[in-house]
Every structure is written in C-alpha cells, then in structure tokens.
Amino acid sequence: xxxxxxxxxxxxxxxxxxxxxxxxxxxxxxxxxxxxxxxxxxxxxxxxxxxxxxxxxxxxxxxxxxxxxxxxxxxxxxxxxxxxxxxxxxxxxxxxxxxxxxxxxxxxxxxx
Amino acid sequence: xxxxxxxxxxxxxxxxxxxxxxxxxxxxxxxxxxxxxxxxxxxxxxxxxxxxxxxxxxxxxxxxxxxxxxxxxxxxxxxxxxxxxxxxxxxxxxxxxxxxxxxxxxxxxxxxxxxx
Numbered sequence: 001x002x003x004x005x006x007x008x009x010x011x012x013x014x015x016x017x018x019x020x021x022x023x024x025x026x027x028x029x030x031x032x033x034x035x036x037x038x039x040x041x042x043x044x045x046x047x048x049x050x051x052x053x054x055x056x057x058x059x060x061x062x063x064x065x066x067x068x069x070x071x072x073x074x075x076x077x078x079x080x081x082x083x084x085x086x087x088x089x090x091x092x093x094x095x096x097x098x099x100x101x102x103x104x105x106x107x108x109x110x111x112x
Numbered sequence: 113x114x115x116x117x118x119x120x121x122x123x124x125x126x127x128x129x130x131x132x133x134x135x136x137x138x139x140x141x142x143x144x145x146x147x148x149x150x151x152x153x154x155x156x157x158x159x160x161x162x163x164x165x166x167x168x169x170x171x172x173x174x175x176x177x178x179x180x181x182x183x184x185x186x187x188x189x190x191x192x193x194x195x196x197x198x199x200x201x202x203x204x205x206x207x208x209x210x211x212x213x214x215x216x217x218x219x220x221x222x223x224x225x226x227x228x
Binding site (some may be wrong): 032034036041042043044045046049051090094095096099100102103104105 | 155203220
C-alpha cells in the first residue's frame with residue numbers, strides 16, 4: 001500500500017521568506033511522487049513530479065522538491081514566497097498500475 | 113502540460129434529479145480517467161477509475177448505481193449523479209492519466225454540485 005503524510009495542515013510565511021512544505025511517503029515499490037497546487041474553487045495544477053530521474057526536481061513558479069529515499073521524503077521548497085503562492089498544496093504518490101494517493105493537503109498563507 | 117476540461121463548472125439541481133458531468137482530455141488520449149470528490153477543506157477522495165471501453169472500478173463505499181460512469185471514448189468520461197440528494201453536494205474533480213508513462217494525472221477544473 002502507498003500513502004503520503006503531509007506534516008502541517010497550515011503553513012504561514014512572510015512574503016519573500018522561504019517556503020517549506022513537508023511530505024513523507026510510504027511505498028513498497030519505487031514511487032512516482034507529485035506536488036499539486038489548488039487555488040480556491042479550481043482543480044489541481046501539477047507543480048512538479050519525480051519519476052526516478054534526477055532527485056532534485058524543478059517545477060513551475062520557482063518551486064522545487066528533492067527526493068530523499070533514505071528519509072522517504074519529498075519536501076517542496078521555494079526560496080522566496082510571493083503573495084500569489086497562497087493556495088492549498090497536495091503531495092501525492094503513485095507507481096505503475098497503482099492509483100494515486102494524496103496527502104491531506106497543506107494550506108499556505110503568505111503574509112505581506 | 114496536458115489539458116483536461118470539465119463541464120459544467122457549477123450546477124444547481126433539485127433533489128431527485130440526475131446530473132451529468134463531462135470530463136474531456138483535450139490534447140491527448142486517455143485510456144484511464146479518474147473521478148474524485150472533495151469536501152470543503154479536505155483532500156481528494158477517489159471515487160472510481162474509468163477505463164475506456166470497460167466498466168469503471170469503484171472504490172469501497174461508493175455506490176456504483178448512484179454514480180454512473182461512462183468512458184465511451186479515449187477523450188471523454190462522464191459521471192452521472194442519479195437521483196441526487198443534498199448530501200451529494202460537493203466538488204467533483206476528474207483527472208486523466210497520460211499514456212506516456214510516469215503515472216502523471218492531469219486534472220480538470222472541477223464541478224461544484226449543489227443539490228437543493
């Protein structure tokens with residue numbers, strides 16, 4: 001069985017500060033890992049994905065995530081937060097022939 | 113990235129009526145599409161997996177006779193909420209899995225259903 005755990009349902013940062021959203025996964029097979037962002041009343045937009053190539057993955061909007069097998073983590077970071085980054089972020093895990101499983105989500109608030 | 117559309121974006125209906133939601137992959141063919149339900153401030157709950165040309169696979173606890181899924185073509189899957197009741201009010205999101213590996217799913221914009 002696969003699962004992800006997002007530590008912190010709500011993260012608040014100041015504009016210009018580092019963004020760090022945590023995700024730990026559990027998988028018995030090599031995983032594919034994803035980060036999605038959801039703005040209010042919208043669907044999910046793919047930020048980035050790890051598919052067993054480079055462990056440091058760069059995505060859209062300046063976000064990146066690093067796959068650390070030893071820590072079973074895939075934390076999302078951005079060096080400098082913008083007001084427009086305020087949204088709900090979901091970490092997800094999948095593998096061949098398996099459904100995608102989502103974390104509970106982390107709401108990011110950016111203070112001016 | 114791949115584009116998935118959903119229609120309608122918002123629907124209000126009376127209790128007892130049926131509502132159909134369409135999910136389309138616009139620039140790729142999707143043999144597999146997924147239907148999710150999302151309650152306020154919660155994560156996505158997978159309802160069913162829709163495979164083109166075959167019956168959908170429903171998650172435990174999801175009534176297949178209430179949530180009818182049809183995936184008649186490689187670019188279209190539909191979800192019909194039959195005899196809708198107020199407790200069916202929710203945000204329904206579909207996704208399509210790209211056929212070129214990596215298990216990536218691209219999501220539609222969602223449909224807000226309100227049953228009065």
